[in-house]
Amino acid sequence: MNYHLNHLKELESESIFVIREVAAKFENPVLMFSGGKDSILMTYLAQKAFYPARIPFPLLHIDTGHNFPETIEFRDKLVERLGVKLIVGSVQEAIDNGKVTEEKGYNASRNGLQTAVLLESLETGKYDAALGGARRDEEKARAKERFFSHRDEFGQWDPKNQRPELWNIFNSKKQFGEHFRVFPISNWTELDVWQYLAMEKVPLPNLYFAHKRQCFMRDGIVLAATDVIQRRPEEEVKEMTVRFRTIGDMTCTGASLSKADTLQKIIEEVASTRITERGGRSDDKRSETSMEDRKKQGYF
């Protein structure tokens, strides 16, 4: 027998180890669920980690009210299948209550408002660890993240003063009121995620596969034509064959023109593509360090 794991199985084992550490070391963890492929992967790995028992923590979805309807539908089915509790933090509610103020204009996005709602949801639920599906290959500030990332009582990240993290020993010590963000799939790349989802035949929302959709172009990015984005007069809506590489809010998630309608074709496309997956995310393009700035404030 060959005592060797392939790279996907080794990554899987590492992530399961981290997820189990969270369940063992924290009193009240929660899994941040966005509806994207990385959080779908996270729930799948969590299911594996505790099988045949249920996932011993709830899912937390920060709903901006600008999600694709397909995302919400998929989320509700998944939650039912896993038998876990779903907690929804609503950005719309926070706007209605006057806790946050909505941006206005053509490029208005609720992305920034998510942070306040996330921090409030974590505080209300008294969660001491929030599991997230962020990966180091996604973005340069995320490349510096730990598996166990310490947050102060304001939920802030201090990138210059992170705890060294060695071997697979995770320091989860904290003061009262502080919490941790934990990123079990830190070492996965976009391609690893797709290869794994294909290998394991994990169900995914249709948004990821090529489909026909009413879209328009803005600053070189293809956006879905929906009520929540205000279009300029010259922005013309056309039917295009597209798929989404990442799924966030409809307002800031760019689609890519693609014919990849199976996982195999997606893997081929990802393997040969020359643009990073967040290249279509306008929330990252606001400045050179926009992800770092948001993360310091408590974004995940």
Place this chain on the structure above:
Amino acid sequence: MSDYQNMELLRFTTAGSVDDGKSTLIGRLLYDSKSIFEDQYAAIEASSLRRGEEDVNLALLTDGLKAEREQGITIDVAYRYFSTPKRKLIIADTPGHIQYTRNMVTGASTANVALILIDARNGVVEQTKRHAIIASLLQIPHLVVCINKMDLVDYREEDYEKIKDDFTSWGSKLDINDMHFIPISALKGDNVVDKSERMDWYGGSTLLYYLENVHIGSDHNLIDCRFPVQYVIRPNTDEYHDYRGYAGRIGGGVFKKGDKVMVMPSGFTSTIKKIDTFDGEVAEAFAPMSVTMLLEDEIDISRGDMIVRENNVPDSEQDIDVMVCWFNEKPLQLKGKYTILHTTQEARCIVKEIRYKLDINSLHRDLEDNDIKMNDIARISIRTTKPLFTDAYRKNRITGSIIFVDESTNETVAAGMII
């Protein structure tokens, strides 16, 4: 690409300063293996221009934080990912500027291969020795020494051979089994991804070929069975009413269904009834698999216990000698108390004795110096509140490693390798 299910994962660490050409080398590996994306390249091109630099500064790829870009330094370990048809590679890129030892130790802790760069014009310098000593202390299984900037010494074989001899004779006192040398020019691309046409005298492989082919199948301990229990799975459902599974990651050896096992610290023995996973039962489990073990007998087992074979047990001691690398601005306190984390166990310890401080450049042991500050390496003796189940670090990196946590600040203050 259809073969991705047979790819292996290799983790390697690089250490050095900008002057060694490390960033250029990583940039070259990423660029030549088509792992830099167009928008990434465009972004660093624009940054370089804004900063008034003539060439595209590939170091900006890894320096992600605002402070790093402002100060032109790398603060932290940066992880980079790329893959070839054979392997997925994770680079832990550790800077030589500040807090070098701390970062190098962090990067080295999970690496299969340490990559050391030597400037062909300067030969073996202090920094080279420091990197090699850390690679040896952290027991990185393979060391590859790249003698870089060969273009600046006219690709002369004598220069390469001399550096190789110097390093080999100095390195003989290190604890490194597998050492490999490659003459390269990261700038010109010689022997990085493509074989150099300017060094006919070199018959060996390129760096990428080495990284793709170095044998890492034996890097995990497959002899001594160690299973630190991480979490107990009790579904409490009708279907799995009596299910009691011990979840964890194999720390060493190969466990099989039907094996006689012993549980530490209780000493109770039992037989493996089943090794379970979400994908079904497996006949065997080996490091680093995450599995759930079920035993024939009902015994009380909880997190922190270790399942082993009766005839091959780890040490179970409260007095432990450790080589530590100190990470914190607050120096090591003799007689001080710290929280320690080891496998899935947590305990407290007192520092009984500082045996010596190791000079990281010369390997000299200073028995008099008890002042252990940030980035220092020392051998100490500790006494723990309960027995830890340990192996020597050189035998098993999982059961031989330990971290120290300050009890007032909660910071990770040291990494330890059990002797």
